[in-house]
Amino acid sequence: MSHTSPVVVPAPGKTEWDGGVSPMNASYGxxxxxxxxxxxxxxxxxxxxxxxxxxxxxxxxxxxxxxFVFSQAYWPIPEKVFASIPFFHGVHxxxxxxxxxxxxxxMSSVTMVLAVEAGQRMDRRAVEKWMLWxxxxxxxxxxxxxxxxxxxxxxxxxxxxxxxxxxxxPPDFADxxxxxxxxxGFHVFSGVLLNFLVFYNTVTGVYERRGHYExxxxxxxxxxxxxxxxxxxxTFFYLx
Amino acid sequence: MAHHGEETTVTVLPPDKERIKKLWQVAGIxxxxxxxxxxxxxxxxxxxxxxxxxxxxLMTIVKAAYIVGEFMHLRHETKVLxxxxxxxxxxxxxxxxxxxxxxxxxxxxxx
Numbered sequence: 452m453s454h455t456s457p458v459v460v461p462a463p464g465k466t467e468w469d470g471g472v473s474p475m476n477a478s479y480g481x482x483x484x485x486x487x488x489x490x491x492x493x494x495x496x497x498x499x500x501x502x503x504x505x506x507x508x509x510x511x512x513x514x515x516x517x518x519f520v521f522s523q524a525y526w527p528i529p530e531k532v533f534a535s536i537p538f539f540h541g542v543h544x545x546x547x548x549x550x551x552x553x554x555x556x557x558m559s560s561v562t563m564v565l566a567v568e569a570g571q572r573m574d575r576r577a578v579e580k581w582m583l584w585x586x587x588x589x590x591x592x593x594x595x596x597x598x599x600x601x602x603x604x605x606x607x608x609x610x611x612x613x614x615x616x617x618x619x620x621p622p623d624f625a626d627x628x629x630x631x632x633x634x635x636g637f638h639v640f641s642g643v644l645l646n647f648l649v650f651y652n653t654v655t656g657v658y659e660r661r662g663h664y665e666x667x668x669x670x671x672x673x674x675x676x677x678x679x680x681x682x683x684x685x686t687f688f689y690l691x
Numbered sequence: 692m693a694h695h696g697e698e699t700t701v702t703v704l705p706p707d708k709e710r711i712k713k714l715w716q717v718a719g720i721x722x723x724x725x726x727x728x729x730x731x732x733x734x735x736x737x738x739x740x741x742x743x744x745x746x747x748x749l750m751t752i753v754k755a756a757y758i759v760g761e762f763m764h765l766r767h768e769t770k771v772l773x774x775x776x777x778x779x780x781x782x783x784x785x786x787x788x789x790x791x792x793x794x795x796x797x798x799x800x801x802x
Contacts, residue, residue, distance in 0.1 A: 475772040485776055496783040500790045507794030510802055516737050530732065546732060553725055561718040564762050568711060572704030659701055675762045679755055685725075686751040690732055691744055 484669045488676045491638075495680050498634060499687050502627045509621055527620035529689050537598055549689050552595045553681065556639075559588025560678040563646075567671045570664025575653060578664060582650040585674065589643035596636045603628065628688070635684055638677045645670045717761045724750050 475482060510525040519531050530545040537548075562584040569577030603625075605611050610618035617625035649670050658664045731746050760766035765773050 475775070476769045477772055482772070485772070489776055489779055492780070493783065496786060500783075500787050503787070504790040504794035504797075507791060508797035508801065510798075528737070546729070550725070550729060554722070557718060557721050557725070560758070560762055561714060564714050565711065568707060568714070572707070573701050574703045574706075575701075577706070672763055675758055678762075679758045682751055682754045682758065686728070686747045690728060690747050 478665060480665065480669050481672070484672050488672065491676065492680075495634070495683070498627075498631050499683060502631060502687065505623050505627065509623070521619050523621055525620065527624060529691075532603075532619045533599070533689060535602055546689060548595065548599065549685065552592055552599075553685050555588055555592050555595065556678050556681050559585050559592070560675055562588060563671045563674045567664075567668050570658070570667040573659070573664070575656070575659055578653045578658075578667060579650065582646060582653060582667070586643055586646045586650060589639055589646060589674075592639055593636065593643065596632065596639075600629075600632075631684060631688060635677070635680055638680065642670075642674050642677050645673060714761070717757050720757060721754055724754050 473479075477485075506526050512519060512522075512525045512528060516528065516531075519528055521527060521531070533549055534543050534545040535548065536542065536544050536551075562581045566578050566581035566585060569581055603612050606618045610616065612618065612625040612628075614622070614626055614629065616622050619625065649666055652658055652666065653664070658666060728747060728750055731743060735743050735746070737743070765776060
């Protein structure tokens with residue numbers, strides 16, 4: 452790709468980093484976003500890896516998949532837990548809904564990067580359009596998650612799931628579900644707010660007057676990271 | 692009111708067709724890999740646990756590389772920036788190895 456990183460414009464009246472030259476050819480804000488994301492990656496890794504530890508410290512189900520029943524005695528097979536989709540009650544559709552959620556998030560990542568591309572060539576209309584699609588994708592994902600949580604918590608109506616016990620397996624299983632997908636969902640929520648802020652500033656012409664759309668890139672980095680985390684959650688929580 | 696009515700002239704550049712095409716290609720690759728993951732999840736029997744897990748892990752890493760490299764543009768940043776982000780990941784790898792090893796040890800003691 453011939454595209455190089457955008458021209459870094461220092462804030463009015465200030466030199467870049469006070470040294471005149473931007474280290475690593477990136478602006479202060481972008482660099483700090485990268486390091487924040489790195490630290491966030493550590494937090495998510497801690498959650499997912501601890502999930503791995505606790506799971507391997509529990510008994511695994513060793514029968515055939517067809518005969519699988521929920522029990523407190525062993526860790527459940529995820530595809531048996533997440534096998535429902537809205538409006539199709541009773542239809543066994545393992546992981547289909549999670550697949551839809553994954554698709555939504557990937558698509559919103561694409562629209563985000565298209566907004567970044569539009570911003571780099573100062574195309575306000577296009578930035579507005581793609582930011583709106585991105586926000587819509589985020590809201591769709593959050594709605595899906597709300598449904599999934601509700602379904603998970605209610606369960607078959609008798610036991611359901613909470614932090615103390617659940618009908619699917621050992622208490623730790625539901626605990627990790629709530630913490631990992633909850634922490635990720637909160638990131639998506641924050642991302643939607645940030646995206647809206649960027650959209651608002653674009654519409655009101657803040658970035659046009661500023662002369663660059665770097666905020667779109669910074670928030671874009673965050674948004675892609677949220678997508679990235681979901682890729683890992685999808686694999687290690689739902690597939691493995 | 693001296694500044695009132697002062698118009699900022701903005702030059703809008705035409706869309707970079709090449710780059711946009713590349714981005715959609717990356718999106719396509721991500722979609723296809725996710726599709727393959729689904730196929731593996733349903734076609735490869737659970738008895739072949741190692742095959743399943745390693746396929747998933749490998750594909751996840753490929754997807755992560757595309758997201759970080761292309762969408763987050765890290766592959767096209769300066770090398771110093773790229774490695775400042777990638778090298779610390781080694782701590783996560785260490786954590787993974789240590790915790791899974793420990794988890795298996797706990798499993799051995801308990802079962």
